[in-house]
Amino acid sequence: MNLWQSLSTSWQFWAFLSALAAALTAVFAKQGVKGIPPDVATFVRTVVILLFVSVMLYLSSQFGVLKSLSRRAIAFLVLSGLATGASWICYFRALDLGKAAQVASVDKLSVVLVAIIAMIFLKERLSPISLTGIGLITLGTVLVASGK
Known part of the structure; x- marks a missing residue:
């Protein structure tokens, strides 16, 4: 291939x-x-x-x-x-x-929301490492969005 x-x-x-x-x-x-x-x-x-x-x-x-x-x-x-x-x-x-970077960062919280909604409604399971990643995305969003 x-x-x-x-x-x-x-x-x-x-x-x-x-x-x-x-x-x-x-x-x-x-x-x-x-x-x-x-x-x-x-x-x-x-x-x-x-x-x-x-x-x-x-x-x-x-x-x-x-x-x-x-x-x-x-x-x-x-x-x-x-x-x-x-x-x-x-x-x-x-x-x-x-600001574009701040707006895009908060918009990417959709990744976190998809994970949560998929777990609840689609019965998808996330590994501990994936859950850690979701937490880091959330933290990163907060840090980028709060920057002046």
Whole structure:
């Protein structure tokens, strides 16, 4: 297996790219919300994402999959979309008011909240080392967010 095949099937690789894209999102968004209402910025971002993903579906011939989605999948994806929309609106408002590093740090408390919610509702178990990591993320968030 070559390097690209190995990377493209690695969740760690895609998660790192996601983190890198999220970091760029914060920096670009901080510049983008200057002088415009955060809700307008969120709308523009959402339109760009819709177009980007539509092109990706077209290029990968995945539009047909939409017909086969179950009602359950659709319901949870709608809920996820509503949560994403709420997150983005709140995120852009926070960026408009605060420093990008501090806002992004608090936003990443989502990692801690996902772990807690997954333990409660999805019955996922975390190892002691993972729980230590969650604690350190929480501590790191507090330290970055409280910096002046």
